[in-house]
Amino acid sequence: MNEEVIIANEAGLEETKKKILEAGSENFHVLADFDNTLTKQFADGQKSHTTIAQLRNGNYLTSDYPGKAHALFDKYN
Secondary structure, eight states, X not given: OOTTOOOSOHHHHHHHHHHHHHHOXXXXXXXXXXXXXSSOSEETTEEOOOHHHHHHHTTSSOTTHHXXXXXXXXXXX
C-alpha cells in the first residue's frame, strides 16, 4: 500500500472491499458529484438536483438529517 495513504482500520477496509465484490458491480454506486462540477445542472430544460440535495431531501439518511443540513446550509450560505 502507498506509504502516503493512512488506513485506520485495514481489516474493516478489507471487509468492505469483500462485500462490494460479493454484491457485484450491478449493485455498486459511486456518489461523487455533490455540487454539479462533474454533471450538468440542467437536463431536458429542467434544473437537476445536486447529489447532496438528493440525499438530503430523499429518504436515505436519518430522519433528523434534513433539518440539520438545512440549518447548516442557511448558516454558511
